[in-house]
Amino acid sequence: MDAxxxxxxxxxxxxxxxxxxxxxxxxxxxxxxxxDLALELLGVAPGEKLFGICETPKCAPDALQVIANITTGNxxxxxxxxxxxxxxxxxxxxxxxxxxxxxxxxxxxLKQYPIxxxxxxxxxxxxxxxxxxxxxxEIFRAGRNILSSEHVRVSAAPKQKWKSVTCPYCGDIIPDYxxxxxxxxxxxxMKYYEKISG
Ligand SMILES: [Zn+2]
Numbered sequence: 571m572d573a574x575x576x577x578x579x580x581x582x583x584x585x586x587x588x589x590x591x592x593x594x595x596x597x598x599x600x601x602x603x604x605x606d607l608a609l610e611l612l613g614v615a616p617g618e619k620l621f622g623i624c625e626t627p628k629c630a631p632d633a634l635q636v637i638a639n640i641t642t643g644n645x646x647x648x649x650x651x652x653x654x655x656x657x658x659x660x661x662x663x664x665x666x667x668x669x670x671x672x673x674x675x676x677x678x679x680l681k682q683y684p685i686x687x688x689x690x691x692x693x694x695x696x697x698x699x700x701x702x703x704x705x706x707x708e709i710f711r712a713g714r715n716i717l718s719s720e721h722v723r724v725s726a727a728p729k730q731k732w733k734s735v736t737c738p739y740c741g742d743i744i745p746d747y748x749x750x751x752x753x754x755x756x757x758x759x760m761k762y763y764e765k766i767s768g
Contacts, residue, residue, distance in 0.1 A: 574710035580606060587636045596689055597629025599709045600655065600716070604673045605633045607714045608659040611671040619662040623724065625652040625674075634659070655690070660724060668726040676718035683712045 576584070583602045588594045614620065622640035624631045627649050634640040634657060640647045660670035680687045685708045688696040696705075732745040737754035750758040 574707065576710060576713075580713075583633075583637050587633050590636045591629065591632045594706065595629050596686075596705055596709055597626075597655065598632060599706065600675065600686075601630035601633030601657070602637065603709075603714050604630065604655075604657050604717060605637045605659070607717055607719060608657060608671050608673045609638060611673070611719055612659060612661060614661060619646075621646045621648075621660050621662065621668070621726065623648045623650060623658040623670075625650055625654040625656040625658075627651050630655060630657055633657075658722060658724060660726065663726050664728070666726060666728075667723050670722050670724045671719055672722045673717055673719045675716055679716045679718065683708050683716055686712060686716060 580602065583606060584594075584599060587598050587602050591598045609616065609620075612620075616637055616639065620638050620640050622634040622638060624634060624647065631642075631647060631649055634647055635642070638659065640659070642649075654674060656672060656674035658670045658672040660668040675690060680690060685696075685701055685705045689701070689705050730745075730747055732747055734743040735746045735749050736743050737749075737757055739753050739757040742754060742756070744754045748755060755761075
């Protein structure tokens with residue numbers, strides 16, 4: 571990374587996101603450049619109250635979480651599993667919609683970076699054992715040169731008011747807007763475990 575001419579700010583972003591993600595995955599590195607560009611285009615600094623949408627559950631959400639404090643837990647991160655490597659960021663608003671910046675990997679620009687191109691397409695030509703380090707180097711060299719951006723409008727639904735309701739099947743309480751017909755999601759469509767004894 572030192573040899574790649576990255577700014578101290580980008581190095582700091584990448585180091586923190588890699589530590590959080592627990593590996594220097596290519597998507598984490600590219601995601602860091604994406605969030606940096608989105609913040610710059612919005613004219614905001616990390617620490618401001620921001621909202622984000624990530625179009626893949628892989629890697630990129632961690633860059634939003636670490637760099638921009640757009641997290642699952644603070645409910646400012648939406649992950650929509652479209653399968654594109656793109657993030658959209660907006661500032662807080664009381665309006666029903668917000669103007670946002672969408673940053674994405676631009677396939678046309680990717681043609682100048684054949685290793686990233688091969689990796690991104692999940693091509694059989696990408697050999698992880700021999701190309702992992704060259705891929706990292708190419709990502710550092712490319713930086714934001716493989717990205718494009720656009721101004722978009724997104725919904726910015728205000729916080730919902732809610733009251734608690736009791737599920738007749740498990741006896742737990744949940745917010746009313748999550749109730750499914752006559753039961754909670756855990757007793758309904760989101761049931762994900764079976765009890766085992768012992
Ligand atoms: Zn229930």
